[in-house]
Amino acid sequence: MELFAVSQPGLEEVTAQELKELGIEGKVVPGGVEFEGNLREIYLTNLWLRSANRVLLRLCRFKAKHFAELVRKAAKCRWEDYVTEKLPIKVRATSKHSKLYHTKAIEERVLRAIKERLGFEPKTAKYEDEGTSVIVRFENDVCTISVNTSGAPLHKRGYRVCEVEAPLRENLAAATVLISGWRGEVPLIDPFCGSGTIPIEATLIAGNVPPGRNRKFAFMEWRNFDGNLWRELLTEADEKRKEVTVPILGFDIDPQAVECSVKNASKAGVSDFVQFKNLSFPEIYHEKAVIVTNPPYGVRLPARQTEALYSRLSDWAARHFKEVEIYFLSPNRKLAKRVGETAELLTYFSNGGITVGLYRVAYISGKTYQEVTE
Ligand SMILES: C[S@@+](CC[C@H](N)C(=O)[O-])C[C@H]1O[C@@H](n2cnc3c(N)ncnc32)[C@H](O)[C@@H]1O
Numbered sequence: 001m002e003l004f005a006v007s008q009p010g011l012e013e014v015t016a017q018e019l020k021e022l023g024i025e026g027k028v029v030p031g032g033v034e035f036e037g038n039l040r041e042i043y044l045t046n047l048w049l050r051s052a053n054r055v056l057l058r059l060c061r062f063k064a065k066h067f068a069e070l071v072r073k074a075a076k077c078r079w080e081d082y083v084t085e086k087l088p089i090k091v092r093a094t095s096k097h098s099k100l101y102h103t104k105a106i107e108e109r110v111l112r113a114i115k116e117r118l119g120f121e122p123k124t125a126k127y128e129d130e131g132t133s134v135i136v137r138f139e140n141d142v143c144t145i146s147v148n149t150s151g152a153p154l155h156k157r158g159y160r161v162c163e164v165e166a167p168l169r170e171n172l173a174a175a176t177v178l179i180s181g182w183r184g185e186v187p188l189i190d191p192f193c194g195s196g197t198i199p200i201e202a203t204l205i206a207g208n209v210p211p212g213r214n215r216k217f218a219f220m221e222w223r224n225f226d227g228n229l230w231r232e233l234l235t236e237a238d239e240k241r242k243e244v245t246v247p248i249l250g251f252d253i254d255p256q257a258v259e260c261s262v263k264n265a266s267k268a269g270v271s272d273f274v275q276f277k278n279l280s281f282p283e284i285y286h287e288k289a290v291i292v293t294n295p296p297y298g299v300r301l302p303a304r305q306t307e308a309l310y311s312r313l314s315d316w317a318a319r320h321f322k323e324v325e326i327y328f329l330s331p332n333r334k335l336a337k338r339v340g341e342t343a344e345l346l347t348y349f350s351n352g353g354i355t356v357g358l359y360r361v362a363y364i365s366g367k368t369y370q371e372v373t374e
Pocket of ligand 1: 164165167168169173191192193194195196198251252253254257279280294295297309
């Protein structure tokens with residue numbers, strides 16, 4: 001089967017690397033990674049991918065320039081595996097440079113084609129998270145029909161029971177940790193932890209816990225669902241768990257944020273390995289540490305206050321850790337340079353509609369790597 005892991009633009013390489021670690025070679029294209037596989041790969045990727053948004057299965061691809069052709073060709077796709085009388089279905093179409101451009105009419109014709117093939121009218125769902133969601137994409141008159149194997153987007157791990165303002169999506173938090181290269185070797189600290197997403201994702205990474213361990217997926221409702229295979233993959237995953245041996249710490253000035261983080265960590269089952277405290281730039285010292293953080297961007301704070309906060313982050317880090325790498329998000333280079341003149345842009349992506357860069361600055365005994373090596 002042709003499969004596609006959808007990633008946030010800017011994070012495709014992270015997803016490709018994750019696939020590689022699962023033993024799957026993929027091809028990076030804008031917006032995700034194409035790969036091939038079977039039910040095993042569908043289950044495995046949904047269970048393990050931390051940075052992806054969804055895993056899609058390419059059901060069929062054909063040329064269509066008029067609606068009758070669309071219905072005729074779409075009726076040839078193997079719908080029976082993914083659509084049942086019980087399961088509601090949601091069809092979403094997009095169109096670019098194609099004769100068929102009326103997306104509502106395309107959606108309606110695809111539903112008609114399914115009815116023609118299966119002999120019953122599929123129930124329709126209001127939201128993509130329910131039942132089977134189908135994505136129909138027209139580009140240059142080529143129609144690609146995909147089935148969303150994940151159901152609810154993969155960032156919905158199921159542990160976020162509490163949120164404070166501007167939470168980072170779980171898959172973006174995981175991607176920032178993965179890009180940092182940290183896998184649990186030294187303490188990891190988030191001094192602006194909000195709802196705790198970065199420290200929780202870091203704990204799952206260090207413990208080698210699959211992010212999809214406790215959630216449901218669309219493929220579980222399909223006629224071809226192989227429960228034995230799924231249980232086998234869960235057992236394999238549980239055997240791969242690792243002990244987390246370093247401190248993973250989250251701090252926030254807002255007591256409600258800390259309360260939220262504690263609740264979320266408990267739901268994620270990682271409370272024993274991560275600590276949250278209601279402190280701002282605390283007096284803690286470590287020989288080595290990695291900081292991964294999503295500071296306030298200045299949407300709500302005045303610009304000068306935000307700049308002062310970014311400067312304070314670097315002063316604090318340089319004074320409290322002998323060797324420290326800071327990975328942080330910033331909406332612009334000017335603000336990023338407050339953390340260090342040498343701030344290096346690693347990638348950028350959209351976070352809740354704001355394009356943010358992921359930057360890196362490293363200090364050894366209060367000096368940047370560049371100053372030390374000069
Ligand atoms: C963008 S949010 C972080 C969101 C977080 N990554 C999440 O997923 O929920 C920034 C956080 O920084 C905290 N904050 C602002 N100023 C602070 C300070 N001086 N010290 C510590 N935390 C601060 C805010 O309370 C807020 O929770």
